[in-house]
Amino acid sequence: MILNNVRLLPELSGGVQTDCGSVEIQGWKIVKVSAEPVSCKTADEEIFDLGGKTLLPGLIDLHTHITMLGGAGEDCIGEPMKLLTVAVSQAQKALTYGFTTLRDCGSIDHVAIYARDMINKGIAPGPRILATGETITSSIAWKPGKGAASGVWVTDGAEEYRRNVRREAVLGADHIKIYASGSAYDPTGVPKHPIMTRDEIRTAVETAEMCGLYVASHCHADSAIRDCIECGVKTIEHATYLSDETIALLQRTEGCYLVPTLAAMYVSQTDPEQREFWLARLTPMLEACAGQIEKVYRKGEKMGFGTDSAPGSVQYEKGVEFQMRKDYCHMENIDILLQATKYNAEIAGIDHIVGEIKEGLIADLILVDGNPAEDISVMYHKPEKVFQAGKLV
Secondary structure (H helix, E strand, O other): OEEEEEEEOHHHOOOOOEEEEEEEEEOOEEEEEEOOOOOOOOOOOOEEEOOOOEEEEOEEEEEEOOOOHHHOOHHHOOOHHHHHHHHHHHHHHHHHOOEEEEEEOOOHHHHHHHHHHHHHOOOOOOOEEEEOOOEEEOHHHOOOOOOHHHOEEEOOOHHHHHHHHHHHHHOOOOOEEEEOEOOOOOOOOOOOOEOOOHHHHHHHHHHHHHOOOOEEEEEOOHHHHHHHHHHOOOEEEEOOOOOHHHHHHHHHOOOOEEEOOHHHHOOOOOOHHHHHHHHHHHHHHHHHHHHHHHHHHHOOOOOOOOOOOOOOOHHHHOOHHHHHHHHOOOOOHHHHHHHHHHHHHHHHOOOOOOOOOOOOOEOOEEEEOOOOOOOHHHHHOOOOEEEEOOEEO
């Protein structure tokens, strides 16, 4: 199959820059990227003329949840097949928005692991899933009576963290998720409070590394962010209250990345009482976060792209994460695109298979009408076409 007459952006296409190029796909891989269109075909070639529109690598959401967000799956606890159906359906929605890879950062009853396996085996179509399994968090973050069935392991003390990291590894997690600070989405949570000790964080990281995994940590509080950086956590999720001193520490630390999720602070509730509550809670967080994230960006730090939003939500429908990075953090268009593709792949350790339009990589691609390097609003709605592993989906 040849995708012909496409615009390619050099930063995302192995240096190839053209307004009328071509990409050849054999099976599920990209085998040739050319600045020139194909002018003739052989009998066994299928050529699609894409009208000079822009071809991008498939998008990667490095922080989402295919259950829990928007209440997805919460009515299925104790009904595993129903829960699996909901999880796969949620994941499939992401494909229509161009997200060919999702990193699920915590699911009910480990269902993201099973959804991942179903999709990988071809039992159901869907995006590539990098699955946490269930989040490991301290007892102060979760109300009594809730536990593993709600998507978390309530854990206290270093040895309990060691045990539960090992449990997640055995159950098939691709990475480990911990909660180092209070939660914004729990109305009683205190985001500025750290809720794990350094010993607990260090033990989780050490145990994950022994299992060939890395740790992603929910962090709003500056002190929690700093502890996680110093203890070897690979990805800092949200990074809301970030001081200049912690930014300097991040710059000195190899292998640690921020994954901001600005879209999670976009208030979409329409009920007046709920809307007023969430605006009062989340708006100050957004204002604090955006300025410091812009500082990190201006210092040249590579960062990830996450939404912490449900596939099919308003945040997905309107491309809110793209909008907020542009409007609140004043990032260049091409850098936002790199964060959502190439940089995310590098951070997640999958850049050898996806993240660019490059020979030898999997043909996860999206087609958009317009040039998002010049006008990022092109990304504020669904792409025109989505290809996953060489197939039009």
